[in-house]
Amino acid sequence: MMSFKSLSLCALLGLLAALPVKSAVFQVTVGGPGGIIQYNPSTVTAQPGDTVTFTFMQKNHTVTQSTFNSPCSPAPGGFDSGFVPVPDINTNGPFQEAQFQVVDQNPVWIYCRQVGHCQRGMVFAINPGNQFPAFQAAAMGNTTTSSTVPIASPTSPAVSSAAPPATSTAPSTTSNDHRIIVGGGPLAFQPSNITAQPGDTITFEFHQKNHTVTQSSFAAPCQELASTSASGQVGFDSGFMPVAATDTTFPTFTIQVNDTSPIWAYCRQTAHCGQGMVFAANANEASPKSFEAFEALAKQLNGTNSTSTSATGSNNGAGAVRFGGTGIAPVFAALLLGLAL
Numbered sequence: 001m002m003s004f005k006s007l008s009l010c011a012l013l014g015l016l017a018a019l020p021v022k023s024a025v026f027q028v029t030v031g032g033p034g035g036i037i038q039y040n041p042s043t044v045t046a047q048p049g050d051t052v053t054f055t056f057m058q059k060n061h062t063v064t065q066s067t068f069n070s071p072c073s074p075a076p077g078g079f080d081s082g083f084v085p086v087p088d089i090n091t092n093g094p095f096q097e098a099q100f101q102v103v104d105q106n107p108v109w110i111y112c113r114q115v116g117h118c119q120r121g122m123v124f125a126i127n128p129g130n131q132f133p134a135f136q137a138a139a140m141g142n143t144t145t146s147s148t149v150p151i152a153s154p155t156s157p158a159v160s161s162a163a164p165p166a167t168s169t170a171p172s173t174t175s176n177d178h179r180i181i182v183g184g185g186p187l188a189f190q191p192s193n194i195t196a197q198p199g200d201t202i203t204f205e206f207h208q209k210n211h212t213v214t215q216s217s218f219a220a221p222c223q224e225l226a227s228t229s230a231s232g233q234v235g236f237d238s239g240f241m242p243v244a245a246t247d248t249t250f251p252t253f254t255i256q257v258n259d260t261s262p263i264w265a266y267c268r269q270t271a272h273c274g275q276g277m278v279f280a281a282n283a284n285e286a287s288p289k290s291f292e293a294f295e296a297l298a299k300q301l302n303g304t305n306s307t308s309t310s311a312t313g314s315n316n317g318a319g320a321v322r323f324g325g326t327g328i329a330p331v332f333a334a335l336l337l338g339l340a341l
């Protein structure tokens with residue numbers, strides 16, 4: 001606490017007010033009992049860094065990005081969850097979810113591309129201002145639908161903020177896709193350690209800055225598996241995925257989980273791994289090779305323990321802070337942690 005004495009209370013309060021200390025998560029249901037054709041709520045007002053979680057309930061809907069001018073047509077390069085059918089008899093869940101990370105304050109327009117739904121007003125918006133009624137009216141007035149046309153490139157790397165579900169728990173035998181947000185504020189994979197079954201996929205969704213997901217090993221957390229493997233394993237590597245601060249669609253990279261052995265990975269952008277930007281699937285938390293041990297080893301082997309206080313000087317004015325847009329978020333997070341102690 002001593003080191004904060006030099007800061008005025010006023011400055012501290014300003015700092016706290018300017019920062020999303022905890023980013024918000026908005027819950028939106030898609031469809032529901034009785035076959036209602038709506039998103040509930042139909043709008044949210046969100047800040048950069050916030051997350052909108054869509055929960056797919058009864059019937060067979062999508063969460064698909066459109067534009068204000070064409071409410072019922074897919075936006076070029078926009079995201080699309082695909083159809084998520086939920087039988088009427090499934091009243092208690094589990095329900096699939098899709099998540100959208102808010103990166104700026106621009107409106108995001110969304111519709112359901114199930115035949116006829118958009119035209120019946122099944123639309124949603126993030127940060128619409130006062131434009132939502134006009135958006136919905138345009139959706140309902142448009143009789144020439146394009147909602148039955150499959151969108152051009154559902155697997156394009158540009159697609160996919162809300163693509164299928166981080167926490168898929170479909171009642172069938174289908175495998176799960178685990179969605180991992182890469183960067184976009186904290187220098188981290190979120191979540192950073194998961195359990196996945198053989199047959200599952202892990203989709204890394206790259207947010208702001210310029211990151212990779214690259215396979216390594218427990219013993220050498222910050223080196224490509226190919227360079228350390230005694231058995232000639234190559235390992236996966238997404239390559240660098242630069243994402244600008246203003247981008248609202250995020251490239252993805254998907255790996256297949258083939259067995260239950262641990263998968264270790266890191267970001268090979270300069271200095272990121274040494275700051276703990278590592279990921280594990282199926283780490284045995286009860287063993288010495290836990291995720292925590294892996295992360296600690298990355299910091300120990302590739303970290304610098306030089307302090308980073310100089311970086312904050314010019315950036316603590318109110319409103320200057322944007323998670324995802326600058327490199328200072330972790331520093332501010334550390335400051336806030338310090339305050340809390």
Ligand SMILES: *[C@@H]1O[C@H](CO)[C@@H](O)[C@H](O)[C@H]1NC(C)=O
Nearest residue numbers: 069070071072138142144146
């Ligand atoms: C109506 O549909 C047509 C054809 O799909 C599309 O070009 C037009 O932009 C749509 N208008 C609105 C207001 O959705």
Ligand SMILES: *[C@@H]1O[C@H](CO)[C@@H](O)[C@H](O)[C@H]1NC(C)=O
Nearest residue numbers: 060061083084085086114115
């Ligand atoms: C969900 O809707 C899509 C588009 O109408 C359709 O192709 C698909 O078969 C539906 N799925 C189920 C399980 O009804």
Ligand SMILES: *[C@@H]1O[C@H](CO)[C@@H](O)[C@H](O)[C@H]1NC(C)=O
Nearest residue numbers: 222223267268271273301302
């Ligand atoms: C981590 O340190 C090792 C050994 O110095 C080095 O070979 C490796 O390139 C470093 N990794 C990163 C991501 O900087």
Ligand SMILES: *[C@@H]1O[C@H](CO)[C@@H](O)[C@H](O)[C@H]1NC(C)=O
Nearest residue numbers: 210211240241242243269270
């Ligand atoms: C992303 O990072 C890599 C490695 O540091 C660099 O070579 C590349 O130019 C960067 N791309 C952009 C668009 O910043």
Ligand SMILES: *[C@@H]1O[C@H](CO)[C@@H](O)[C@H](O)[C@H]1NC(C)=O
Nearest residue numbers: 235236255256257258259263
């Ligand atoms: C799983 O197997 C496929 C096909 O052999 C391979 O391309 C992929 O890299 C494997 N996944 C992992 C995590 O090793």
Ligand SMILES: *[C@@H]1O[C@H](CO)[C@@H](O)[C@H](O)[C@H]1NC(C)=O
Nearest residue numbers: 299300303304305306307308
């Ligand atoms: C890094 O940590 C070591 C051990 O705690 C310490 O001796 C060294 O002075 C530190 N270096 C810096 C630059 O802080």
Ligand SMILES: CC(=O)N[C@H]1CO[C@H](CO)[C@@H](O)[C@@H]1O
Nearest residue numbers: 191192193194285291292295
């Ligand atoms: C260090 C870390 O992030 N550990 C997490 C690993 O996953 C478990 C279960 O999700 C979390 O509880 C830990 O915090």
